[in-house]
Amino acid sequence: MHPKVAICGAAGQLGVELSRVFAAAGYQTLRLTRTEFDITNATAVEHQLARFEPELVINTAAYNMVDVAEQEPLAAYQVNGLAVRNLALACRQLDAQLVHFSTDYVFDGTKGSPYVETDAVRPLGAYAVSKLAGELYAQAYLDKVLIIRTSGVFGPGGLLTARGNFIELMLRLAAGGQTIRVVEDHIASPTYAPALAERTLALVQAGMSGIYHAGGGQAISWHDYARLIFDAAGLQPELRATDEREYRTAARRPRFSALSNAKLNQVVAPMPPLKEAIAQYLAARQPHTAKTTAT
Numbered sequence: 001m002h003p004k005v006a007i008c009g010a011a012g013q014l015g016v017e018l019s020r021v022f023a024a025a026g027y028q029t030l031r032l033t034r035t036e037f038d039i040t041n042a043t044a045v046e047h048q049l050a051r052f053e054p055e056l057v058i059n060t061a062a063y064n065m066v067d068v069a070e071q072e073p074l075a076a077y078q079v080n081g082l083a084v085r086n087l088a089l090a091c092r093q094l095d096a097q098l099v100h101f102s103t104d105y106v107f108d109g110t111k112g113s114p115y116v117e118t119d120a121v122r123p124l125g126a127y128a129v130s131k132l133a134g135e136l137y138a139q140a141y142l143d144k145v146l147i148i149r150t151s152g153v154f155g156p157g158g159l160l161t162a163r164g165n166f167i168e169l170m171l172r173l174a175a176g177g178q179t180i181r182v183v184e185d186h187i188a189s190p191t192y193a194p195a196l197a198e199r200t201l202a203l204v205q206a207g208m209s210g211i212y213h214a215g216g217g218q219a220i221s222w223h224d225y226a227r228l229i230f231d232a233a234g235l236q237p238e239l240r241a242t243d244e245r246e247y248r249t250a251a252r253r254p255r256f257s258a259l260s261n262a263k264l265n266q267v268v269a270p271m272p273p274l275k276e277a278i279a280q281y282l283a284a285r286q287p288h289t290a291k292t293t294a295t
């Protein structure tokens with residue numbers, strides 16, 4: 001019998017890759033997108049999961065609009081916090097394992113070196129608080145939950161979503177021809193969604209639970225990341241460094257939120273180098289963009 005996995009948020013960047021990777025590994029995969037499966041609807045969550053009876057539920061659905069969340073903190077909390085409670089309760093009922101994705105933004109960014117799983121959390125805004133609440137709800141109801149914190153996700157599935165990702169934003173701005181200003185005083189660890197999906201499968205197959213950090217493995221400023229993207233794409237827009245003081249956003253963000261993959265690397269293969277991941281992303285997006293232009 002093939003094990004059953006339900007993937008929530010299956011149309012998102014990471015959801016697309018998880019669906020592909022778990023199906024290829026022989027899992028019977030139920031892809032749940034927002035239209036047919038809204039995780040904030042507790043009754044629907046309970047009934048739909050009970051009908052499928054998965055051994056594993058992976059939650060990649062999230063409210064990811066960090067700045068907008070400051071205007072609508074309740075909306076963020078419903079998806080990132082309370083809805084995780086819905087999933088955790090349903091998993092408890094079915095004796096299924098929950099794999100839940102969280103964020104580097106649970107940290108305040110003052111540590112100055114990559115965060116490990118045991119570091120103290122201190123979220124700086126509504127989005128970050130809501131994601132931390134999701135972690136706590138998952139742990140409150142389940143003994144064996146796997147929480148994977150990641151950072152700056154980019155994957156070809158981003159082309160299909162309204163939000164896109166940082167690479168798509170940079171390519172759009174470059175096409176616009178204007179000077180591009182990107183912060184150099186904020187550091188993260190951009191993460192390639194297909195690589196994260198593969199490592200998620202490996203963690204599940206190794207029977208892991210608890211909190212794991214799975215960032216891209218390289219701490220880099222958003223400015224230097226933009227430079228890598230333009231170099232890989234063969235573009236030469238005017239790129240200027242800016243900083244938090246000049247470039248104000250509605251939400252406060254941690255200045256240094258790169259994640260240490262040391263614990264992850266004890267179980268799975270290291271993430272591919274960022275340069276390589278960007279090149280893979282650009283190659284993977286070509287068929288999509290060619291199709292868009294042709295229609």
Ligand SMILES: NC(=O)c1ccc[n+]([C@@H]2O[C@H](COP(=O)([O-])OP(=O)(O)OC[C@H]3O[C@@H](n4cnc5c(N)ncnc54)[C@H](OP(=O)(O)O)[C@@H]3O)[C@@H](O)[C@H]2O)c1
Binds near residue numbers: 010064103
């Ligand atoms: N993206 C990042 O840079 C980043 C950084 C750190 C951590 N993470 C975490 O990594 C995980 C995956 O992120 P991602 O980049 O794949 O996000 P994404 O591309 O924005 O995908 C999230 C998906 O969740 C869906 N969704 C939103 N509300 C929902 C609801 N109430 N019920 C069901 N589905 C809902 C969205 O649908 P709609 O498109 O219709 O809204 C979207 O398909 C998330 O937990 C996220 O918080 C992401």
